[in-house]
Amino acid sequence: MAVVTPRVFVSHLAGIAVFDPNGDQVGRVRDLVAMLRVRGRPPRLLGLVVEVVSRRRIFLPMTRVTGVESGQVITTGVVNMRRFEQRASETLVLGELLDRRVSLVETGEEATVLDIGISQLPARRDWEIDKVFVRKGKGGALRNRFLRREAPPSKGGGRRAGETLTVEWSAVTGFSLEEHGQGAENLLATFEQLRPADLASALHHLTPKRRGEVAAALDDDRLADVLEELPEDDRVEIMGKLQEERAADVLEAMDPDDAADLLSELPEDEKERLLGLMRPDDAADVRRLMAYEERTAGGLMTTEPIVLRPDATIADALARVRDPDLSPSLAAQVYVCRPPDETPTGKYLGLVHFQRLLRDPPFTLVSSVADTDLPPLPPGTPLNEVTSYLATYNMVAAPVVDESGSLLGAVTVDDVLDHLLPDDWREAEMHGPPGAAADREGEPDDGR
Structure with a gap:
């Protein structure tokens, strides 16, 4: 069995990969599920919320976790793929405990929770929350996050305002109360x-x-x-x-x-x-x-494609394409138009694909290499014809031009896909397929 880290802070678990014993990735950790207990007893950690490849979220019991090390979680080979549904008695550690305002039992001072420490109980697979990393005071969260240290007392016997410190779970109160104005x-x-x-x-x-x-x-x-x-x-x-x-x-x-x-x-x-x-x-x-x-093409298009004048060079075009804020589909080609450069532009002359920009010298004018034969789309073109256009010409974006010859915008393949998929595809992707949330009666024990 892999050696288990004695204590892990949950900020280090968020987003890390989960692997089965064969080394195949199951998904990534998105949260942890705990059950709060009375009289200051450390909460029991029930399991992990893991997002699998389909972006469905499943529950992975801690009893099936065999290792937490080197930025990864190792599990047994048995994983229940039913969609995770939070129960009334359960608390999400990242979603509901971080940034919570609590009080220090010893002094009564207010503090903000910056991180949570979990540890495995000796000779068992059970885990519990045993440490809380907090920042004293009423201010916002520490900007230099997750720099954990045990803070020494000041000369006056107390601790400095705004100081960060790691304390036992029992040393703070306030987790059981509904939080108002919780930060994020x-x-x-x-x-x-x-x-x-x-x-x-x-x-x-x-x-x-x-x-x-x-x-x-x-x-x-x-x-x-x-x-x-x-x-x-x-x-x-x-x-x-x-x-x-x-x-x-x-x-x-x-x-x-x-x-x-x-x-x-x-x-x-x-x-x-x-x-x-x-x-x-x-x-x-x-x-x-x-x-x-x-x-239609007009309803689908973006009004912010890369527009260049005929006297611009390939070097100018490559500089525009490098913009990291551009989506890959918009950066795939530039559109050559007479002034004005903002849509609706002057007369549309043609387009230059990114691959062509890489084949010619930087000082070459874009107007000399523009594809002028590819017909643009009128704004009223219906979705099915836009789809056929992109497929026919192997394009990831298409120019939309009005009757006067002005470029109005560009339709990108990602926007077309958004409208080809079912209206509820985002909900289905986040929730999993129908029936994934079926009643858990008869399921194997999930540790909850």
Whole structure:
């Protein structure tokens, strides 16, 4: 059996890989499930919430964990693939305990939970929470997170305000109370390396209250990316909890087509208020997209493709393509147009694929290598014809041009896929296939 680490802090477990005995990856740790106990007794750790390849979340009992070491979790070969459903008696360690405000028993001082320590009981596979890493005071979470140390007493016998220290579970109180105004900084710290789609999945599985707190703690750009990956109900719920000025800022940070999709899900009066709070240029782009039918090239397109003038060089094009904020599909090609450079542009002349940019000298004009034979799409092109166009010409994006010859935007393959999949595909992906949440009667013992 692998040697088990005597104590692990849960921030080190978030997102790490879970392997079976053969070395095949089962999934990644997204949370830990504990059961709080009375009279200050350390909570029993029941198991891990593991996100498998399909992004379904399953429960892995701690009795099936044979090793926690070197940034990975090793399990027995038996894994129950039924979808995880939190029970009333259970607490999610990352989702519900981090950032909680508690009190130190010895002094009565308030503190914020930055991390939780777990350990395995001797000669058993049972685990329990035995340590709490806190920051004293009422302020926000420590920015330099998870730098654990036992803090020495000050000369006056007390500890410094804002000091961080690791204490026994029994040395703090407040975990059993419903938390009001709980922060989210340390929960976000455990998930800061997640892709937007994975963070969206994490948000989806939080309680509505906690989801709102985490959304409020994200910066505008990160929240914008996450909203683009969430199911419709979650997006509307989160937007409804944001102050209108903040909601408008987040909409400005979103891709215009995604912002238009989100606004279309809101009541008409709320939609107009938010558009009125947005910057005029951003609001104009969104209004233009909302004027087209949803399942047409105009309704699917983004208004921010890479546009270059005819006298731009391949070096100029490569510099634009390198922008890390561009999606791979938008960075795959540039569009050559006469001024103005913003959509709707001057006359559309053609496009240059990224591969062509790599084959010609940097000083070459993009207009001399542009593909002028590929027909652009009119904005009213229906979805099925857009799909056929991308498949026929082996493209990942297509130009959308109006009757006057101006480039209006570009339709990308990822936006097309969003509309080809069932309307509830995001919910199905996060919850698993139908029947995954069937009653657990007759299942093998899961340690709960």
